[in-house]
Amino acid sequence: MPVAESHPSRVAAPRLVWVAIVLALAWAAWPAPGAAQDMQSLDSISEAAINALGAGDAQSAEAVLAHSLRLRRCQQPLQAVATGPTTAQVRCDDSPGWKLYVPVRVRREAEVVVLRSPAAAGVPITADQLVVQRRDIGAEGGATFVDPATLVGRVPSRAMGPGVVPTEDDLSLGTPLRRGDPVVLVSRTGGVEVRMPGRALGPAQAGGRIGVENVSSRRVLRGRLVAEGVVELLP
Structure with missing residues (x-):
């Protein structure tokens, strides 16, 4: 009776194929050597944003970055500039490069002047409206005051x-x-400037619009207060 011949190579072939597939999948899932080194570290982005805001001396400063953020490592120093009191733009000038806006939580406490009572726009501030308190000024966009005397007599441009x-x-x-x-x-037409005396018909802050009267002609006009006591007429 004829005996069927066995072919070990034919039986082993499918097994070798499966082994190869498993190894290939495992290799694909494994991080490529040096991949982490090719990414910009979040710490370096955070440091650049905080320094751009001048918040290195604050009680605390934390850049808000997603842990999943992945950006190609920059081959040159990062550039950063403040775009607001609590936001900085960080960019890489490589070609191609990248840029992103980074919010920063800043806490900076100091003794500053605070309003004790409301201050109306256009009305000079008085001493009894002011008090000195310790506040977090990390989010303040402008220069604050430490001495109430420097604020007395100043005029708010908005109600506070x-x-x-x-x-x-x-x-x-x-x-x-x-x-x-x-x-x-002041009237400007075709490159010619004419100046004439006038009188204000209402209150106005620097940069604000105001009704004025030409003293000579008694005409009522509209203008903008461009300097102390100077109104540029509107066309």
């Missing part, structure tokens, strides 16, 4: 409530106009 920490950005530049104040009217 009790507890607000006034900054230089909240105050008007120059003396505000009041109704009846004499002004210089």
